[in-house]
Amino acid sequence: MTGVAIVGAAECDLGSTGKSTLTLQTQAVTRALADAGLTLADVDGLATTGVSRFSTTQLAEYLGLEPRWVDSTFVGGSAAEMMVARATQAIEAGQVSTVVISFASNQRSARSRSLGGVVEEHTPEAQFETPYGPLYPLSYYAMAAQQYFHRYGGTREKLAEIAVAAREWALLNPAAFRYGAGPLTVDDVLAAPMVSSPLTVADCCLVTDGGGAVVLTALDRARDLRHPPVRVLGYGERSTNTSMTAVEDLTVTGARESGREAFARAGITPADVDVLEVYDSFTITAALSIEALGFCGPGEVLDLVQDGRIRPGGGLALNTSGGGLSYCHPGQFGVLLLVEAVRQLRGEAGARQVPDARVAVAHGTGGILSTHATVVLGVRR
């Protein structure tokens, strides 16, 4: 339990926008502030990544700010969740009053994504792994899926349900890239072109423009703002690897300890969670995270997700926006997990609203199962 709350949340334009990253960042920040009933004049803390080498400083200058506190923690898709933890601590310590956490990219418009990833020649991976030609990050997740299937007898059919359910949620979300695309079937996923076995194109997240922002402030201040405060109840994180060979067991991720610490801080268990937003860069990413977070035992997640349990109206409300698989994936999707969690907790999610949602978890994953960060959010109803 902390004394900090999220008081504003918004997306920038999503999909194929033709806009620059800084334009999309500006949309995300100003819309989230408007949602909170605040303006840039109220902001004294800023956190972002993906803008430039000096990401947060760059964005601050662009917005006309000289922040009292910044954070540019660069850990890929879990960055926004880690930033919530850092911002919460800084607000509680009195260093800063109102923090905006944002991310945006135009990767679809700019065609800036490559299957081989970014290689940095001075790293050990450049000498010892890149020469073999793995897809980065995809081949690592593919090997994790292969190992999981081997260990527990899982199948591509069962894993495909994660993509199928994500589509069902996206069909309820007018902002989703696949809204209106019609349902996806298990057969569609299996028949899609193979990219890195056992994962097909349909096991992989979208490549879109997009992003979002959230605004945090102290709870006593939050009570005077436009929306009921969404409290930061807990947080935790783990960083485990950059190479494809450091982690002994590909089926257990840093989400286990990240989640354990976040849940303990919040004083909850997985059974208390009404809405679960986990990074689904690939179907297997979501599967491994759900299991590591303790929503089932080892080897059980592919059974847990069957029988419509993670589809709209099922027992486990998972990735209610449609996720990275069917809603939006601008890279570093973590901030949009938070935005959707806030909307669900405020009861603003329209056709995809989870009834009486009071506790939500946002769990980000970065790199090749490299970084993991969990945020527990809650409202009083």
Add this chain to the structure above:
Amino acid sequence: MNVPPPDDVTAGWWDATREHRYTLQTCGSCGHVQHPPRALCTACSSTVDLGFVGASGGGVVDAFTVVHRAPAPGVAVPYTIARIRLAEGPIVLSTLDGEDWRIGAPVRVGWLDLDDGRALPVFHR
């Protein structure tokens, strides 16, 4: 094939590949074996006594994937990428011939000679 040049820590490992010798960095203080080579032992933090010791060159497939889309223009697909668990403990990445693999399959090191005299270890059946 573009393999970046060695650095101060990895030079000894790459030098051995010129003679097709598969080595692993081994700590003289505690006996820990690690890969890739580092400026310290991750088991005991020693920064001295780290040397390259001849390894068996044997291992088993820990996990694998068949790549069907090229990571860069001009790369022929499909090909198989695997994590190899070496007999000495460390896990390394390699390509494997063919697509008919299973986890746990035994493999041995072979060599792909590079233009600069070094050789890239590539594991096979």
